[in-house]
Amino acid sequence: MLIDTHCHLTSPELRPAVEAVLARAAAAGVTRMLTVATDPADLAAALELAAAHPRVGVIAGIHPHEAGRCGAADLDALAAAVRTDAAGPRRIVAVGETGLDFHYDFAPRPRQEEVFRAQLGLARDCGLPVVIHARESEDRVCDILAEYPALAGRVVFHCFSADERVAARALALGCCFSFTGVVTFRKADTIRAAARSLPPERILLETDAPWLSPEPHRKVRPNEPALLVHTARSLAATRGESFETLAATTTANARRFFRLAEE
Numbered sequence: 001m002l003i004d005t006h007c008h009l010t011s012p013e014l015r016p017a018v019e020a021v022l023a024r025a026a027a028a029g030v031t032r033m034l035t036v037a038t039d040p041a042d043l044a045a046a047l048e049l050a051a052a053h054p055r056v057g058v059i060a061g062i063h064p065h066e067a068g069r070c071g072a073a074d075l076d077a078l079a080a081a082v083r084t085d086a087a088g089p090r091r092i093v094a095v096g097e098t099g100l101d102f103h104y105d106f107a108p109r110p111r112q113e114e115v116f117r118a119q120l121g122l123a124r125d126c127g128l129p130v131v132i133h134a135r136e137s138e139d140r141v142c143d144i145l146a147e148y149p150a151l152a153g154r155v156v157f158h159c160f161s162a163d164e165r166v167a168a169r170a171l172a173l174g175c176c177f178s179f180t181g182v183v184t185f186r187k188a189d190t191i192r193a194a195a196r197s198l199p200p201e202r203i204l205l206e207t208d209a210p211w212l213s214p215e216p217h218r219k220v221r222p223n224e225p226a227l228l229v230h231t232a233r234s235l236a237a238t239r240g241e242s243f244e245t246l247a248a249t250t251t252a253n254a255r256r257f258f259r260l261a262e263e
């Protein structure tokens, strides 16, 4: 049994065939999925999907790529949606993905930081965990996270792709680390070394579908939750653990981190 803690089921690549995607996930032992909404319109679609499918939870946020286009009204709408959802039925399990992307720099960095801080404040005030998107920005993200001690232990680096030094720094801040199909890529030795350095209770699994299809299906597009098994196998081999041990640990970690009920 596996939990895909980060996928985009409302993306144009997955949404039209979502019933089949969910059926294949169940057949592959991926019993639960968290779909990430990257802006307010996407959130409406994600909540609708979760209402129809109890095995789907929602992560609600404004992606750093959208930080330039999203204004105060969008942040207010996000906060209102999170607060409304908290009254029940609770479908939003975390705030994110939020953070800083210094690789693409689609939004000016000061604006990315403002939108990031607004979402950290929202998560803290609502008692929700945070899903981080950091690309070539991990140290700045850690600097900012250190200003939010109330969130210690409640932050996950999604698609962790940095080295052991950064992992150690985020580990000291209490963060968790989520791994995608990137760990199966031939050239990902640095990421695998970081993955080996982490304690088992801090590791989560995700597909980031429709992107980042794992080997041996790297050419298959779109990626989908059913393919999570390959990432789990690869990560287990990297860490010298059995697939069963890694599956059980990461599933328990996901339930604890996102406060998911047992199914």
Ligand SMILES: [Zn+2]
Pocket (backbone or CB within 6 Å): 006, 007, 008, 036, 097, 208
């Ligand atoms: Zn994502």
